[in-house]
Amino acid sequence: MKTIKTLLAASVLGAGLALGSTTGAIAAGKQAQAEDIDFSFEGIFGKFDRAQLQRGFAVYKQVCSACHSMNQMYYRNLGEPGGPELTKEQVNAVAAEYEVTDGPNDDGEMFERPAVPSDKFKSPFSNEKAARSANGGAYPVDLSLITKKREGFHYPWYVSPFIKLVKGNGGPEYVRAVLLGYQDPPAEIAEEANGKSYNPYFASGPWISMAPPLSEGAVEYAEGQPEATVEQMATDVAAFLAWAGEPKMEQRKSMGFMVMLYLALLSVLLYLTKKRLFSRVKH
C-alpha cells in the first residue's frame, strides 16, 4: 500500500514538473510541446463543430491538397452524419470539380470523367516519386490519419499515460503546432538549413521541407465565420483532419454513453432483485 502511495505521489509530482518545463524540451533539441487546444470534440460528450469542419475542409482543399493526398476519404464522406455534413448538392459540386481516370472502356482505353461522390479524394500526384520530385525530394505524407499517427504532447513515460487519459495524444494539436511553428533558427545551427525551414514541432525536425503553407487570408471564409487568420485556419484544418482520422467518433461516443447507461440501470435492477430475494433469508 505504501509503495502504491509513493508511486502515485511521484507521478503527480512528475506531471507537475513536466507541465512546468515545456520550454525545456526545445532547449534540449527535442520535439517541442504542442499547445493544448480545447477542441469541441474532446471529452466524453464532445462533438465536432460543423462550421469548423467546413472551414477546415476549405483550407485542406484550397491549400494542403496541392501537395498532400487523403487516400482514405471519399467525397461522399463530406455529407455523412457526424462530419462537415455538406448538403447533397454541395458534395456533388465538390466532386464535380475534379477529373478522375476511369475505365477501361469497351475499346480497352482508360478515360477521364468528372468525379462523383463515391470516388476517393483525388491525389495531387500520381505516385510517390512524382510527389517527391515536385517537393525537392521530401514526401508530403497522406493526411488521412495524420492526427492518429502523430502526437503533440511529449511527457516522460511515467506520467505520459495519465496525461493522455485526460488530454488525448494531441494529434490535432501536432498538426496545428507544425503549421504555426515556423521560427528563426538559433544562430548556432542556422547554416544547417539547406533550403529548409526551422520548425521544432515537426516530428522529424527541427528542419522541415514544407515552406510555411498558410498566409493571412489564404482562404476566404463565408460571412458570419471567424476571420481567416493563420492561427484560425491552422486550428480549423487540424479539426478537419481529426474528423478524417475518426469519422465515426460521434457515433462511437453516443454508443459508449448508451452502454454505460444500460449497465447503470442493470446494476440498480440487480441490486433491487437481490434485496428482495434475500429479504426472506434469516441472517
Ligand code: HEC
Ligand atoms: C507545397 C507543398 C505543400 C503544401 C501546400 C502543404 N504541405 Fe505539408 N508537407 C509538405 C512536404 C514536402 C512535407 C514533408 C516535409 C519534410 O519531410 O521535411 C510536409 C509535411 C507536413 C506535415 C508533417 C508530417 C509529418 O510527417 O509529421 C504536416 C502535418 C503537414 N505537412 C500538413 C500540411 C497541411 C495541414 C497543409 C495545408 C494547410 C500543408 N501541409 C500544405 C508539402 C506541402
